[in-house]
Amino acid sequence: MQGRVVILGTLSGREAAALMVDGQLEDLLIDTSDTVALAPLAICRGVVDRQMKGQGGVFVRLPNGEKGFLREVKGLRPGQTVVCQVTGGSEAGKAFPVSLRLLFKSRYCIVTPGAPGRNISRRIRDEDIREELSALADATMEGSDMGLIVRSACEGADTTEIAEDIAGMRALAEAVTVDLEGEPELLVDAPTPHEAAWREWADPVPDEVVHGDMEEHGVLEAVEALCQPRVELSGGGHMMIEPTRALIAIDVNTGNDTSPAASLKANIAAARDLPRQLRLRGLGGQLVVDFAPMPKKDRAVLEQQLRGAFKGEAAETSLAGWTPLGNYELQRKRDRIALTSLMEAP
Structure with missing residues (x-):
């Protein structure tokens, strides 16, 4: 299955959405309403x-x-x-x-109360389009001190639809932020997986959107692999991802490759796949990586690969660096529910 494909269906009886890129599972959203009282973004x-x-x-x-x-x-x-x-x-x-x-997110915009300013996504590079969207944003948000981020999905979209979307998010934000009277209450529920997929995976535009069986498209097999600690790496190496109460321990191994460059190759492969693995597994917090032994002179190359791999991640990640014992520490924001807890829940 080549290209960028969005699959909307169910997984273990829950609503789910999967993003496959060239046959590999790139992102996964699962309904958590039966597992936790409040989902992220509520x-x-x-x-x-x-x-x-x-x-x-x-x-x-x-x-x-x-x-x-x-x-x-x-x-x-x-x-x-x-x-x-x-x-x-x-x-x-x-x-x-x-x-x-607060962040009020929709397909075309993000309204940010308390953080004024108008910003156009950097992924929109055409100056004429940026100017048109900037004028549209100013007109729609006139009189409001709330901030606005115009998302990359606006490029090529109908301006009337964009304006209606921004106006709707503004109205919702204005109504919610002043609703301070009363006991604790859920004001805006988190989006469902299908809603979030429509909102978050719009850019680049999917080559295909499929409504159907997750197993038929290889999602179930990928999820089963994600519930195991072992991750196979290109080149024959592998890494073990094992969460504990205190931190997430990651061990990188070269496998049967005994060549001089085996350690660096396995470490680079692990660094490139680590953000995807953490995102899909729903893991965050403190992470300690025990990379395969390699000369200290190769650390700069590996750090460059790590920075590049985490650069586009939505979850805030801090790359702390090397410990005296030669491990690498980083911290990733816990922005999701752990996949294993969802799959184990009845």
């Missing part, structure tokens, strides 16, 4: 609870008795009502990470 009215001294944040009471943890504490007081957004997944018994920096 917007809630919450009530500030007690401050956690030494932890740099406060707990927030959320709908249905859930708890959120908010790091933006300046100017907040216990009992204050806030509108916050869930920013990532949470393990059982832990608070949901939330933020006061």
Whole structure:
């Protein structure tokens, strides 16, 4: 299956969407409504609870008795009502990470309350189109102090449709941000997988959108592989990805290749595939990579590959560097629910 193909269907009885690029699973979205109370991107009215001294944040009471943890504490007081957004997944018994920096995302735009400014996606390079979209954005957002990001999917789209989309997101943002009266409540639910696929995978335009069986298109086989720690790498090497309570441990091995360049080749292959593996597996937090042994002079080449691999990732990632023991540390934002927990849930 060549090209960029979006598959809309179900996986283990849940609504799911898969993005295949040249026959390889590139992204996967699964409905989490039966597993967690609040999915990432849900917007809630919450009530500030007690401050956690030494932890740099406060707990927030959320709908249905859930708890959120908010790091933006300046100017907040216990009992204050806030509108916050869930920013990532949470393990059982832990608070949901939330933020006061709201993002109202649609297919063509992102409205950003509290972050003024008009921005056109850098992927739109035609100056005439950029000027037209800039004028459209200014006209649609006139009188608002909210920020706006015009997304790359706007290139080639109908201007009337874009204007209606921006106006709709603006109206929603204005209504939600002033809804501060009352007990904790879910104000805007997270998008379903099919909605998110339509919104997030519009650019580049898919070669085909398929409604059907995930197994028929190889998605089920790919998911089964993702639930295993071993990842086969090009060139005969492999890496093991094993989450623990404290961190995610990754071990890179050369396999049967005993040539002088085997370690560097395996390490580069692991670095290139690591962002995709973490995204599909829904893994984040602290990561420690035990790369295959190689001379220190090759570290600069490997670091360049890592930076390039993570450059286009939506999840914020910090490449911390090498430890005294020769491991490589990085931190990735937990922006999804772990795939294994979804597949294990009844």
